[in-house]
Each structure stands twice: as C-alpha cells, then as structure tokens.
Amino acid sequence: PIAVKKICCIGAGYVGGPTMAMIAKQCPHIQVTVVDINQQRIDEWNSEELPIYEPGLHEIVSECRGKNLTFTTDVDETIRDADMVFISVNTPTKTFGVGAGRAANLEFVEKCARKIAEVSIGHKIVVEKSTLPVRTAEAVKTILSNSTTGASFDVLSNPEFLAEGTAVEDLISPDRVLIGGENETAINALVEVYANWVPRERLLTTNLWSSELSKLTANAFLAQRVSSINAISALCEATGADVDEVSTAIGTDSRIGPKFLKASVGFGGSCFQKDILNLVYLCEYFGLPEVAQYWEQVVTMNDHQKQRFVNRMVRTMFNTVSDKRIAIWGFAFKKDTNDIRESAAIYVCRDLLMEKAKLAIYDPQVKPEQMRAALESVMQDENGELNAMKRELLDNNVQYCDNGAAAADDAHAIAVLTEWDEFKDCDFEAIRDSMKQPAFVFDGRNLLKHADLCDKGFTYFGIGF
Numbered sequence: 001p002i003a004v005k006k007i008c009c010i011g012a013g014y015v016g017g018p019t020m021a022m023i024a025k026q027c028p029h030i031q032v033t034v035v036d037i038n039q040q041r042i043d044e045w046n047s048e049e050l051p052i053y054e055p056g057l058h059e060i061v062s063e064c065r066g067k068n069l070t071f072t073t074d075v076d077e078t079i080r081d082a083d084m085v086f087i088s089v090n091t092p093t094k095t096f097g098v099g100a101g102r103a104a105n106l107e108f109v110e111k112c113a114r115k116i117a118e119v120s121i122g123h124k125i126v127v128e129k130s131t132l133p134v135r136t137a138e139a140v141k142t143i144l145s146n147s148t149t150g151a152s153f154d155v156l157s158n159p160e161f162l163a164e165g166t167a168v169e170d171l172i173s174p175d176r177v178l179i180g181g182e183n184e185t186a187i188n189a190l191v192e193v194y195a196n197w198v199p200r201e202r203l204l205t206t207n208l209w210s211s212e213l214s215k216l217t218a219n220a221f222l223a224q225r226v227s228s229i230n231a232i233s234a235l236c237e238a239t240g241a242d243v244d245e246v247s248t249a250i251g252t253d254s255r256i257g258p259k260f261l262k263a264s265v266g267f268g269g270s271c272f273q274k275d276i277l278n279l280v281y282l283c284e285y286f287g288l289p290e291v292a293q294y295w296e297q298v299v300t301m302n303d304h305q306k307q308r309f310v311n312r313m314v315r316t317m318f319n320t321v322s323d324k325r326i327a328i329w330g331f332a333f334k335k336d337t338n339d340i341r342e343s344a345a346i347y348v349c350r351d352l353l354m355e356k357a358k359l360a361i362y363d364p365q366v367k368p369e370q371m372r373a374a375l376e377s378v379m380q381d382e383n384g385e386l387n388a389m390k391r392e393l394l395d396n397n398v399q400y401c402d403n404g405a406a407a408a409d410d411a412h413a414i415a416v417l418t419e420w421d422e423f424k425d426c427d428f429e430a431i432r433d434s435m436k437q438p439a440f441v442f443d444g445r446n447l448l449k450h451a452d453l454c455d456k457g458f459t460y461f462g463i464g465f
C-alpha cells in the first residue's frame with residue numbers, strides 16, 4: 001500500500017482551499033500544499049482576510065497554516081515533491097469556438113496535466129477534483145503517458161460534493177466520498193487519506209467513468225428539483241395554490257423527500273448551470289438529442305423564473321419602475337458565501353436597470369467592486385463593450401449601501417434576492433416608515449414572514465402564491 005505523505009493541490013479556489021484545509025486538519029501526518037498561479041489569491045490565503053468566506057474556515061486555516069498547510073505559487077517544486085496531486089482548477093463553460101456556451105473549457109485542466117507530466121519524477125497519483133466531462137481522465141492519462149521524465153502515474157477521479165456556504169460542515173461529515181479509478185493500490189491510497197475522518201461505509205469506489213459522470217448527474221438532479229418546484233410556483237401564482245404548502249405536502253412523501261424543494265427567484269452559483277450545459281453538450285456529442293433537450297429545460301426554466309420575477313415587480317408597481325429606487329437585499333448566489341458567480345441577483349439587477357430603476361444594493365459579504373464588475377460583464381455587448389447608455393445606468397443608477405435599512409430608505413420596493421439570516425430580524429416598522437407608500441416587498445426567497453409584513457403595512461409578494 002502507498003502511504004501518502006505529501007499532497008499538492010493545483011488551484012486555490014472555492015474547492016481547493018477548503019478541501020485541502022480539511023485534509024490538513026484531519027491528517028496531521030500529511031503535508032498539504034496548495035498552489036495557484038494567481039499570486040493575489042495565494043497572498044490572501046496567507047493573510048488574515050481569506051479570499052473566500054465560509055463559516056468555520058478561518059479557524060481551520062489558522063490552526064494548520066504554518067504547520068502542515070501551505071499556500072504558494074511555487075507550482076513546479078510542489079508538484080515534484082508530492083506523492084499525490086489534486087487538480088482543482090476552474091472548468092468554466094466555453095465562451096468561444098466549438099461547443100461555446102455549453103461545453104466545459106478544459107484548457108486549465110489540460111495545462112495542469114502537461115505541467116505534471118513535465119516536472120514529475122518517480123510515481124504520482126493524479127486526482128481529478130475539478131468537475132469534468134465523463135472520459136476526461138482518458139485525455140489526462142494520455143498527456144501524462146507522454147511525460148519524458150520517466151515518471152509513472154495513476155489517475156483517479158474524486159469529484160467534490162461540498163456546497164458553498166456549508167463547505168466546512170460538508171467536508172467534516174460528507175454524505176459520501178466518491179473515488180473512481182482503475183488501480184486498486186492508487187484507489188486505496190486515497191481511501192486511506194479520507195478514512196482518517198470519514199466512516200469507511202461512506203467511501204464509495206467506482207470505475208473512472210461512473211465517478212466523473214456522477215458529479216454532473218448529481219448537480220443536474222439537484223438543479224432539476226429547483227426548476228421543477230419553480231415551474232409549479234408559476235402555476236401556484238396563477239391559481240391560488242401556495243407553493244410552500246405544496247412543497248411540504250409532496251416533501252413528506254419519503255420517495256420525494258423534503259430537501260431542495262424551496263421555490264425561489266432561481267438557482268445560481270458557478271456549478272449548476274455550467275454542469276447541466278456540459279451534460280447537454282455531452283449528450284449531443286454522443287448522439288442523444290432527446291436526452292440533451294430534457295436536461296436543457298432545467299436551465300430554460302431557471303432563466304424563465306428570473307424573468308418572471310422582474311416582470312411581476314414591474315407589473316405590480318403600476319407598470320413602471322423607471323426612476324424608482326429599489327432596495328436589493330442580497331447579491332450572493334446564496335447565504336453564507338461571498339460567491340456571486342451566476343447569482344440570480346445579477347440578472348434581476350440588469351433587467352431592472354434596463355427598466356431604468358435606481359438600485360440600492362446591500363450584501364453583507366460581497367464587495368461593491370465585485371457587484372459592479374458582475375453587472376458590467378452582463379451588460380456588455382459581444383465585443384466586450386459597454387455602450388454609453390448602459391455605462392450611465394451603471395454609474396448613476398446603482399448605489400452600494402452598508403445595510404438593508406439604508407438601502408430601503410426612501411425606496412419604493414425591497415427585493416430580497418439572497419436568504420441572509422440578518423434580513424429576517426430587521427426593524428420592519430422603521431423600514432416601512434422610511435419607504436415610499438405603498439411599500440412593496442418582493443421576496444425572491446420566501447424568507448420573510450408574509451403575514452407579519454402584511455400586518456405592518458407592506459404590500460408583500462413572495463414566490464409561488
């Protein structure tokens with residue numbers, strides 16, 4: 001058996017950082033080094049202000065950093081030294097060429113494989129941690145087999161199932177850890193790493209392709225549940241049914257289960273849409289157009305849900321939001337993270353801006369420059385340019401606020417776009433008095449207490465009733 005002593009992880013992002021911090025914490029006998037080509041990110045991991053916000057993460061990093069957890073840009077040296085190398089780089093949707101808008105861009109993964117082939121000596125276990133299209137390991141193996149250093153390699157697939165916002169919890173007690181591979185010895189080496197804290201019955205081993213495909217499938221199923229309940233929310237609004245009541249009623253059926261049945265303004269995050277589109281692309285590639293169309297509807301429904309939300313706001317506010325101040329509560333794609341990738345808030349804000357609304361945005365963890373950059377990027381044309389009208393809207397019609405009450409001050413409406421806990425405990429009477437009347441609330445997360453807000457004189461709209 002191979003006993004892993006040194007781990008290198010390429011990619012110090014939302015996955016690489018927390019997963020490696022957890023391995024370092026649980027395995028004091030293993031030296032864990034996270035490398036990245038982004039100097040600023042590495043500097044942040046070495047500072048008191050980590051590049052990502054996750055409850056409990058700071059404590060773990062502080063505990064292990066300087067002992068068996070290191071963050072560095074010294075990529076070559078760290079790979080050469082390691083017994084096991086994780087590839088945890090980004091795999092965004094391709095924006096150009098064949099498969100643009102659907103296929104995963106595997107440029108960064110391929111560069112990692114080439115780098116590992118170039119600098120390795122001896123034997124290494126290479127672990128795919130990034131979410132990858134099924135059969136990527138084939139390409140990784142081919143690249144590694146062309147190494148001219150005499151090194152030998154095993155390739156494993158070990159997709160990550162953590163959810164942002166609960167990364168630490170998910171890593172401490174995962175529902176399962178999935179390890180796909182061909183070589184028993186290599187699989188066991190990784191099993192033994194996780195067995196330091198994960199019960200053995202939760203360590204699932206499969207062949208490489210099942211492991212790669214399971215990650216895309218898991219995300220497709222999760223997103224499909226959200227789109228399914230969101231589709232029903234539209235029907236609820238049309239008929240007088242209440243989607244939260246419907247969710248409870250169906251979720252108590254043990255075959256359906258209660259989780260991931262919350263209607264909302266739509267799912268966001270870097271993964272769901274990207275992974276489904278990747279699945280759609282794969283189905284088309286393998287000659288399965290009906291299967292592709294089936295999954296694509298999940299994304300179509302999600303886009304529809306965001307548009308429906310904005311349309312309802314405009315329609316309710318007497319068919320115009322032009323020049324009206326609207327408080328945007330929350331910009332992150334979900335609570336307890338500072339990640340805004342594909343956040344529904346970006347698209348809702350863009351569409352409200354195009355209606356010439358004046359936005360007052362507040363999020364407890366997202367910095368104004370992040371929000372500005374995200375809005376700019378969705379308002380640019382195909383050449384990456386922002387026309388004068390849109391630039392003016394971004395400059396003059398968006399204000400970034402320090403708290404929810406400040407955003408709501410003098411506003412016609414509040415739009416709740418992220419389910420941050422702090423929004424539940426606001427002084428709603430004071431907020432109502434500071435707003436224009438009627439004071440509208442559009443709760444895109446069904447977060448606030450409906451009856452209570454109505455009692456306090458708000459005109460309240462949630463999702464799906």
Ligand code: NAI
Pocket residue numbers: 010011012013014015016035036037038041075088089090091108111112129130131132160161162163164270271
């Ligand atoms: P990220 O964008 O936060 O981090 C990726 C990092 O890799 C960046 O810091 C980038 O500079 C670095 N990088 C890129 N190319 C490199 C190279 N050649 N050498 C060294 N560093 C390089 O991405 P994130 O969110 O951590 O995702 C990574 C993978 O994990 C993706 O495939 C994603 O689909 C998957 N995943 C993400 C989850 C999430 O919640 N964010 C959950 C589960 C899987």
